[in-house]
Amino acid sequence: xxxxxxxxxxxxxxxxxxxxxxxxxxxxxxxxxxxxxxxxxxxxxxxxxxxxxxxxxxxxxxxxxxxxxxxxxxxxxxxxxxxxxxxxxxxxxxxxxxxxxxxxxxxxxxxxxxxxxxxxxxxxxxxxxxxxxxxxxxxxxxxxxxxxxxxxxxxxxxxxxxxxxxxxxxxxxxxxxxxxxxxxxxxxxxxxxxxxxxxxxxxxxxxxxxxxxxxxxxxxxxxxxxxxxxxxxxxxxxxxxxxxxxxxxxxxxxxxxxxxxxxxxxxxxxxxxxxxxxxxxxxxxxxxxxxxxxxxxxxxxxxxxxxxxxxxxxxxxxxxxxxxxxxxxxxxxxxxxxxxxxxxxxxxxxxxxxxxxxxxxxxxxxxxxxxxxxxxxxxxxxxx
Amino acid sequence: xxxxxxxxxxxxxxxxxxxxxxxxxxxxxxxxxxxxxxxxxxxxxxxxxxxxxxxxxxxxxxxxxxxxxxxxxxxxxxxxxxxxxxxxxxxxxxxxxxxxxxxxxxxxxxxxxxxxxxxxxxxxxxxxxxxxxxxxxxxxxxxxxxxxxxxxxxxxxxxxxxxxxxxxxxxxxxxxxxxxxxxxxxxxxxxxxxxxxxxxxxxxxxxxxxxxxxxxxxxxxxxxxxxxxxxxxxxxxxxxxxxxxxxxxxxxxxxxxxxxxxxxxxxxxxxxxxxxxxxxxxxxxxxxxxxxxxxxxxxxxxxxxxxxxxxxxxxxxxxxxxxxxxxxxxxxxxxxxxxxxxxxxxxxxxxxxxxxxxxxxxxxxxxxxxxxxxxxxxxxxxxxxxxxxxxxxxxxxxxxxxxxxxxxxxxxxxxxxxxxxxxxxxxxxxxxxxxxxxxxxxxxxxxxxxxxxxxxxxxxxxxxxxxxxxxxxxxxxxxxxxxxxxxxxxxxxxxxxxxxxxxxxxxxx
Numbered sequence: 102x103x104x105x106x107x108x109x110x111x112x113x114x115x116x117x118x119x120x121x122x123x124x125x126x127x128x129x130x131x132x133x134x135x136x137x138x139x140x141x142x143x144x145x146x147x148x149x150x151x152x153x154x155x156x157x158x159x160x161x162x163x164x165x166x167x168x169x170x171x172x173x174x175x176x177x178x179x180x181x182x183x184x185x186x187x188x189x190x191x192x193x194x195x196x197x198x199x200x201x202x203x204x205x206x207x208x209x210x211x212x213x214x215x216x217x218x219x220x221x222x223x224x225x226x227x228x229x230x231x232x233x234x235x236x237x238x239x240x241x242x243x244x245x246x247x248x249x250x251x252x253x254x255x256x257x258x259x260x261x262x263x264x265x266x267x268x269x270x271x272x273x274x275x276x277x278x279x280x281x282x283x284x285x286x287x288x289x290x291x292x293x294x295x296x297x298x299x300x301x302x303x304x305x306x307x308x309x310x311x312x313x314x315x316x317x318x319x320x321x322x323x324x325x326x327x328x329x330x331x332x333x334x335x336x337x338x339x340x341x342x343x344x345x346x347x348x349x350x351x352x353x354x355x356x357x358x359x360x361x362x363x364x365x366x367x368x369x370x371x372x373x374x375x376x377x378x379x380x381x382x383x384x385x386x387x388x389x390x391x392x393x394x395x396x397x398x399x400x401x402x403x404x405x406x407x408x409x410x411x412x413x414x415x416x417x418x419x420x421x422x423x424x425x426x427x428x429x430x431x432x433x434x435x436x437x438x439x440x441x442x443x444x445x446x447x448x449x450x451x452x453x454x455x456x457x458x459x460x461x462x463x464x465x466x467x468x469x470x471x472x473x474x475x476x477x478x479x480x481x482x483x484x485x
Numbered sequence: 486x487x488x489x490x491x492x493x494x495x496x497x498x499x500x501x502x503x504x505x506x507x508x509x510x511x512x513x514x515x516x517x518x519x520x521x522x523x524x525x526x527x528x529x530x531x532x533x534x535x536x537x538x539x540x541x542x543x544x545x546x547x548x549x550x551x552x553x554x555x556x557x558x559x560x561x562x563x564x565x566x567x568x569x570x571x572x573x574x575x576x577x578x579x580x581x582x583x584x585x586x587x588x589x590x591x592x593x594x595x596x597x598x599x600x601x602x603x604x605x606x607x608x609x610x611x612x613x614x615x616x617x618x619x620x621x622x623x624x625x626x627x628x629x630x631x632x633x634x635x636x637x638x639x640x641x642x643x644x645x646x647x648x649x650x651x652x653x654x655x656x657x658x659x660x661x662x663x664x665x666x667x668x669x670x671x672x673x674x675x676x677x678x679x680x681x682x683x684x685x686x687x688x689x690x691x692x693x694x695x696x697x698x699x700x701x702x703x704x705x706x707x708x709x710x711x712x713x714x715x716x717x718x719x720x721x722x723x724x725x726x727x728x729x730x731x732x733x734x735x736x737x738x739x740x741x742x743x744x745x746x747x748x749x750x751x752x753x754x755x756x757x758x759x760x761x762x763x764x765x766x767x768x769x770x771x772x773x774x775x776x777x778x779x780x781x782x783x784x785x786x787x788x789x790x791x792x793x794x795x796x797x798x799x800x801x802x803x804x805x806x807x808x809x810x811x812x813x814x815x816x817x818x819x820x821x822x823x824x825x826x827x828x829x830x831x832x833x834x835x836x837x838x839x840x841x842x843x844x845x846x847x848x849x850x851x852x853x854x855x856x857x858x859x860x861x862x863x864x865x866x867x868x869x870x871x872x873x874x875x876x877x878x879x880x881x882x883x884x885x886x887x888x889x890x891x892x893x894x895x896x897x898x899x900x901x902x903x904x905x906x907x908x909x910x911x912x913x914x915x916x917x918x919x920x921x922x923x924x925x926x927x928x929x930x931x932x933x934x935x936x937x938x939x940x941x942x943x944x945x946x947x948x949x950x951x952x953x954x955x956x957x958x959x960x961x962x963x964x965x966x967x968x969x970x971x972x973x974x975x976x977x978x979x980x981x982x983x984x985x986x987x988x989x990x991x992x993x994x
Contacts, residue, residue, distance in 0.1 A: 169826050171900075200768035206776045226690075227576040301927070311928075369928050405776045436767055461772055461825070462758065469757045470767040 160184065162481040163457040165410065167466040170459040176482065178448045183485035185445045186414075189478045191463050192427040192440045194406035196239055201438075204243035206405035208295045209236040210266050210395045211244070215287025215317040216277035222318045229277040230317050234293075237264055237402060245314065248274040251390075255350035262376065263398050267350050270391040280325055280386055288323035288337060289313060290395060292364055294378045295403045302370025304378050306337070311368045325386055329360055337362050339384040339391070346385070346392050356394055359383045376400045408440070410464055412457040412480030414448075422446075422453065425480075436470025438463065445485060455480060509549035516552045517601045524548055526606040531613075539630065543613050546634045550792045553815065554600040556646040557697040561591040565696070566703060575707055577693040584696055595697065600647055604640070608649040612640040615652035619727030622663075624672040628729055636729035636751055639791035642720040643732070645698040655701075655725035663726070672728045673757060676750050677765050679722050687715060687762035712760055716746045719761025723750075731756070733820065735771070735783035736811065737858060739877040740982070740994060742851040745781065747771065756823060771824070779924045779982075779993065784849055784874035785859050786824045787817045794818050798844070798860055806842045809857050809884055819872060827872040828902040832881055832893060834866050839892070840885035847873065848880040848889065850971075850983050850994070855880050857889055876900045878907070878969065878983060878994035880942075895942055895969045897985070897994065907985060909943045909968035915986065919959040922972045923980035924993040931957050935976035941968035951975065969994075 161176035178184070193201040215221075216229035224230045224245060232244040235254050242249060251271035258264045272280050291305040291313070303311060307321030322336045329338055337360075344355050361381040372378050380397040406427035413424035423446050430440035457480045463469045465478050504511050506528065514521050527548070531541035565587055569575065616638045619625060625637070641647050659679055666674040690709040704710060704718045716732050723730040733756070734746035749756035750766060759766040772780040798812040821827050830847070838845055845868040848855040858879070861870030868881065881893040894908040919939065923929035931937065931954050939961050940946040949961050964970070964986070971983050984991040 198768055200764045201770065201773070203775050225578075227574075227578075369926070371927060407773070407776050409770070409773065438767070461770060463767070467755045467757075469769075 158484045160482040160484060161455045162479060163412065163455060164477065164479040165457055165459045165464055166478075168459060168461050168464060170457070170464070172458075173454050173456045175452060175454055177452050178450050180450050182448065183445050184448050185443070185483040185485050186412075186423065186480065187441070187443050187483065188412045188425045188457075188480045189433055189439070189441045189473065189475065190408055190410035190412070190425055190430070191438050191460070192406060192408040192411070192430060193438050194404055194427060195236060195241060196404075197437045199241065199243075202405050202407065204234050204236060204241065205293060206295060207236045207239070207293065208399060208402055208404060209234055209293045210397070211235075211289075211291040211293065212268070212270075212393060213287075213289040213291070213313060213317075213320055214275060215320050216275055218285045218287045218322060220287055220318045220320060222316050224315050224317060230287075231275065232314055233268075233270075235266060235268070236404065237266075237397075237399075238404060248276065250274050253348045255348050257350035258402070261402070262400050263396070264402060265350050265352060265394065265396050267346065267348050267394045268392070269346075269348050270393075271389060272391060275391065280388060280391070282325060282327045282341070284325045285336075286323045286325070287317050287320040289320045290362075290364070290382045290393070291368065292378060292380055292395070292397050292399075294370065294399060294401075295405055296401045302372055302378055303368040304364040304372070304380070305366045305368050306362050306364050306382065307335070307366070308368065309366045313368075323384065331360065337384065339386050342385040342387055342392070345387055345390065346394070348392075352394060352396065356383055356385075359385050409438075409460040410458065410478075412455065414482075415454045415456065417452055417454075422448070433473040433475070435468075435473045436463075438470060439473040441473070455482060507545055507549060510545050513548050513550075513552050513601060516599075520602050520604070523605045524601075524609075527609050527613075530606070530610060540613050540617060542630070543616070543634065543638055544609065546792065547609060547613070547638065547640065548601075551601045551604065552599070553793070554641075554644075554791075555597045556600065556644055557595040558598050558646070559591070559595040561587040561594050562696065569703065569706055572706075575709070577690050577709060580693060580707065598646075604647055605649075608647060609640065611650060612652060613638070615656060615725070619652075619656070619725065622727040623669040624675060625727035625729070632729055632751065635790055635792065636731060637724045637727060639724075642701075642717045643698040643789065645700045645717075648700055648702065651701055651721055652725045655722045659722050659726055671752065672750060673752065673766060675726060676723060676728050676730070676759070677767075679726065679728070680719065680759065680761065680765050683719060683722065683762050687718065689715060689760075689763050710762075712763065713746050715760060715762030716748050717761075719748055723761075732789040733758070733786055733824075734789070735781075735786055737784075737849065737851060737856060739782045739784035739849040739858065739874060740779065741781065742853065745771070745783075756820075777926065782874065782877055783821070783825065784847075784877045784879070785819065785872075786821045788820045790816045790818050792816070801862070802842075802844065806844065807840065807885060807887075808842075808844065808860070809846070809887075811857070812860055821872045821874060826875045826900070826902070828875055828898060830861070830870040830873050830879070830898060830904065832861075832868040832870075834863065834868055838863070838883045839890065840883045842884070844884075845892065846882045846884055846889065848882050848891075849877060850880075852979070852981055855882070855889070855891075857882065857884065873898055875902060891944065907942065907967060907969040909941050909947075909965040911943070911965040913966045914963045915966050917961045917964040917970070917986050918989065919961070919972050920957070920991065922974050922978070923982045924991075925980070929978070929980055931959055933957065935974055938973045938975060939964065940971045940973065941965055942971075943968070946971060 161174050163172045195202040195207055212233045214231040226246050231246045233247050234244045235242055240254055251274050253269040256264055256266050278284055289305055289307045291303055294302040308319040310319050313319045323339055324336045325339050327341050329340055331338055340359055346353055346355055361383050363381045378399050382393055382395045384393045408427050411425040414422050416422055425442055430442045433439040433441040517524050527544050531537040531544050620633050662678045668674050686708050688709045694711045699714055701721045720730055729751040731749045733749050737744050747758050748761050749758045757766045759769045774781050793815050797815045798808050799815050802808055843863045844860050846857045846860050847870055849858045861868045875898050878895055878897050880891055880895040882889040883892050894906050897905040921929045933954050933956055936953050937959055938951040939949045952959050969983055973981050982993050984993050
């Protein structure tokens, strides 16, 4: 065996040292803050999960470099095989960026109050009219003229096709009236259905017109009472309780004592059946709070999301065989709307088109949030 | 003698107009009337010290472009403002009904007053001094002088009455935010912080519009307003802190009615858009309006400027050429190509325009009718429209006696810049299946029992007859090929859109 001389040792060490220094330099560069940009939103610090080291066994790729970019390329699969798809893009849902998604595009429940029961043909935004919209799963609260001090909501999902929301509204927050037997309040409850896309349907208890958000004359009437006496179907009776419900999103035994009111009116959309969307609500009250529990049957529980920059694959007939799905993406680093997905699919032997497109902003030509740490932006197909 | 003549000639040539000020400043001073002395005070103030040469140029910019700057005044407006300032709680309904009542009492008593006749030296000097102070901020230092002039220096945002001292006040009010930001080289973080602070007191209210362009102090009192009010209002605090910010707008949407405006921060020559008092940079899109909704397409994006733009239509027309009032604005710059893909549209003219004008127009459809969108100039036997937004349906038109008349077939300017003419061919028929009247939610589907009418364009809208829907679609068997269609619901609703019919599908424009 040849003994290594010092010079040989140095010679062997040099490439190792060089590699070490390069790695240190490379890692430092990757972790360096990109100058000139600032987070619009908090970053998640999950850069380690992002496929920064994108392999070279690339079947096809499209790199997007500007606004309103659209490109396609034809690629071939010589035999049935698995393909890894790495895509970087831009997207949003109500949780990531509520400014880019309307709350009413999500599944959820709406509760309307006209506290003085004036039933005026407009919505008094600075007065006694209130509209609360609570989103399924996110439990984000939106609406008009809402007061949320003391407001509580909890949700449970008894099955994949149903959910229950239970709410408490302090009378002090609702304002304008002192609760008591015989008091009447303009009232309605509605359920929003998304069905995985955008607003698909709106179902209500009383109103038959979607202008309720703008016109309290469409509301029904909630009558506060001590006992249940249903004399007029236009009214919902709310009975005083001495046993306030625990706000946990579950139908406690105490709720059995109160009448239920079904969502009868399809305001917009078309329902396939009761399984598509249906439900009921119950209410009660005490001197401090108004309580409501809403039970919803919804065959596709979902929330709205959108992709602005994304890729997809079509076969030669134009059928989409894969498309980037916002719900399958993760945060790509930088602003929260920077997204990436890393999925594997099976493709049959044949020819396909790879597509990618960007919209008006936030891409390598003009970031409007802190950019992702990877320089790659587009779509890449890799042999598995 | 020869020397005297030469010297005199040289002096004459080197002193244009025999004045020490640039031509536009001289012209402004002449128009200032009794206020000339005030304006000259400013110029003298900055002429004394050579170190103030840039401030002198800034003064030239403001004064030279001042002659057509105006604001509105009137007894009704004075009372309106006084009452607003007295109010403890303000409601939009109250404000709107109060103005309606004042109009009944006073009529339209608003008159335009010229800034050039009232702006005093104190106002402009404070404005210039504070603008230059803001220019020294770390995020503003890289701005060129021209950018300072347009994006930071103006003493007001639009046609409101000039206010004195707003820069000093707002600089003091918002200065604390500077300490809160990490990246001081980039104005973006500070702009986000300012908009966040403004949103604490300003609420978007689409119903309310102040009767004229609103001064900043009144916005702060009302605390609510339209997106237009918000976009003009935000210029004040941002410019006070040296953030280069613009007011940009689409005069109309090309594929629906209404217009829209927004703000843009200019960083390295590129715009980052947002809505003052509403959506921040990073949370703002112009075209996207919501999940599943048809994108809002602008065919033009314009930028309000302080300076007069000599390439605007009023500078190009002859005395006898009539132009639509919407193009009378001389303080607007076309920035469409900075926002969206554009193409120049060349339309062949086989004869002169009926109006005799050298200018023609492209119209877009606003769900009810064709409306003029932008102008183009005749160049030999072509009408040339520069930088028009793509993926839009246009109709070329002439304008005379305050009315437009079509001068050609509608066409689509496609995404890749091609022109596809929609010349209806009634000789060649096709079956058209109509599934909806507007490309958005299910409420625009075809509903049994409702009364519909399909029309196509051929020098006007030609009806293919009405139908009461029996099911969730309509069939029209004898529709022309290559046409632009419009499906109308005579029973209910207002959303109706034009479309072409390709590969058995309605393609919306």
